[in-house]
């Protein structure tokens with residue numbers, strides 16, 4: 001086993017598919033409205049304890065995503081926009097724009113109509129954004145599907161979204177075609193499958209459409225309508241998220257939602273952000289976060305291309321390969337999730353020199369350990385670290401940590417045009433600083449609703465426009481927000497709430513612990529009690545050591561009364577969220 005193998009094992013889930021972060025830039029165009037007062041917590045109406053963004057409001061232009069995202073094409077047409085870290089396949093800005101437009105023309109010619117849903121089942125290949133923007137230019141809506149899904153899971157999303165076409169690669173064609181065949185039989189109609197170039201050279205299966213045939217230079221684009229036919233409020237993407245409860249649901253996001261969130265994260269000089277390209281500088285951004293997830297989609301496909309960055313697509317997470325990609329391409333901005341940051345900060349083979357060109361690291365999607373940030377900055381002291389918080393339902397960003405802040409436990413303050421509050425779920429009262437309750441978000445980036453599910457929409461967005469996140473959190477006197485845990489994960493010990501994330505953070509601070517997860521297990525006396533699963537660094541650690549360590553740090557009801565069990569790996573989803581249901585299935589039979 002080489003020295004990367006332990007990381008490989010630990011990052012097994014992540015390796016399945018993934019991506020990283022984006023960049024931001026300076027876009028305040030002088031249209032800014034009023035300066036907001038960061039210490040005021042009451043809204044213009046009668047509600048108390050509303051935390052407004054401390055930043056200048058941004059003005060969102062009344063345009064569509066196509067005109068927005070390709071702004072750099074005319075300035076730097078010959079710069080590389082997209083390059084595949086694995087195959088070296090690359091496209092300049094001018095080529096990208098041309099291919100996307102010809103794809104749009106071919107889609108229209110093939111009979112796809114405005115508002116039709118196209119399912120994109122792709123890992124991070126450079127064609128992903130071209131497919132996305134081409135489909136949008138044709139007036140279609142894209143539902144992004146996790147390419148590691150099984151045929152059944154793919155089928156569910158195709159069915160629920162009403163997709164009438166699918167884009168994939170030959171590498172995963174056999175499972176995608178299984179899902180499509182089932183749906184074709186149900187609907188008694190054909191669902192075309194389009195194949196983009198993939199990860200390996202494979203023959204194009206019969207009966208499919210070749211992306212290259214739809215995008216070559218001979219394709220006539222005169223059938224495309226003017227862009228202003230695309231209304232900024234029409235839907236563009238339908239990513240799936242399970243939200244606070246229940247099954248995955250399609251989240252309806254429009255041109256305006258995505259442009260707004262992009263400008264929110266790029267406009268404010270007080271938050272660490274990517275820069276827009278100039279003659280002397282441009283961001284170089286490895287796209288490791290999956291494009292199918294809104295964090296990757298917004299930060300890597302939209303904000304980075306809007307900035308004129310070079311986006312280096314990374315289709316799977318292989319630790320050593322990822323580091324060599326960062327070094328080889330001289331990456332400047334890394335958009336990551338906590339497990340990747342943890343690996344980069346702790347693995348001895350990741351060196352200070354590997355970060356030489358990196359100036360920005362953003363963490364999002366799941367809680368990051370304070371120790372991991374400290375260790376990262378010990379290794380790379382020149383790096384600006386920042387953390388964001390958001391949800392698919394908020395396009396996704398709602399908060400970002402301020403530039404220069406060392407308050408790494410916090411995910412920062414509301415971004416421009418965003419209000420937040422903490423609500424007591426029993427009394428529905430807004431809470432003040434230091435009091436934990438449900439995090440609520442209001443702003444122009446909040447989704448239009450769930451697809452075909454008015455009930456779930458009404459349960460999530462209240463009549464005053466507040467998005468109820470299902471996350472437990474609080475803010476401090478500085479209006480910095482902290483995410484404690486998700487309500488659906490909380491353990492109820494004698495009726496008291498215990499947040500697994502708090503105990504996991506403590507366990508991971510033990511020098512003998514490589515990784516940890518906590519779940520609630522049934523208990524006769526207390527109803528439920530916390531139980532820990534530990535991946536230890538060496539053989540010396542015992543269950544008793546772990547229990548005593550915890551008992552020395554937290555109040556009685558949070559002790560590991562359910563025990564501590566040693567395991568080889570903690571099941572996680574690609575963004576680092578612990579798969580507690582899976583953990584229970586694996587170990588609590």
Ligand SMILES: Nc1ncnc2c1ncn2[C@@H]1O[C@H](COP(=O)(O)OP(=O)(O)OP(=O)(O)O)[C@@H](O)[C@H]1O
Pocket residue numbers: 240241242243244248363364365366367368387388389390391392393411469470471483485486573577
């Ligand atoms: N900086 C952060 N710190 C802690 N938690 C975060 C942070 N950023 C995001 N999250 C968590 O991620 C959630 C949003 O994730 P996402 O929109 O991907 O949906 P999801 O509910 O995880 O989807 P699914 O359950 O389908 O995987 C938030 O509600 C929050 O719990």
Ligand SMILES: O=C(O)[C@H]1CSC(c2nc3ccc(O)cc3s2)=N1
Pocket residue numbers: 022023024265266294295298299303362363364365366387388389390391392396397400
């Ligand atoms: O989807 C999420 O879970 C989150 C959590 S944080 C987040 C984002 N953070 C940034 C930071 C910069 C940027 O350009 C885009 C995003 S999306 N998305």
